Amino acid sequence: xxxxxxxxxxxxxxxxxxxxxxxxxxxxxxxxxxxxxxxxxxxxxx
Numbered sequence: 001x002x003x004x005x006x007x008x009x010x011x012x013x014x015x016x017x018x019x020x021x022x023x024x025x026x027x028x029x030x031x032x033x034x035x036x037x038x039x040x041x042x043x044x045x046x
Contacts, residue, residue: 015039
């Protein structure tokens with residue numbers, strides 16, 4: 001379970017970096033396997 005949690009954190013950090021670069025939310029979802037809602041929530045944090 002620890003490995004899965006670590007992978008989720010890495011994907012969230014990657015998504016944040018992609019958001020700052022201006023990538024489309026749909027593209028970020030495809031690359032990170034995060035849901036659209038998760039990526040939108042991360043976008044609000046930035």
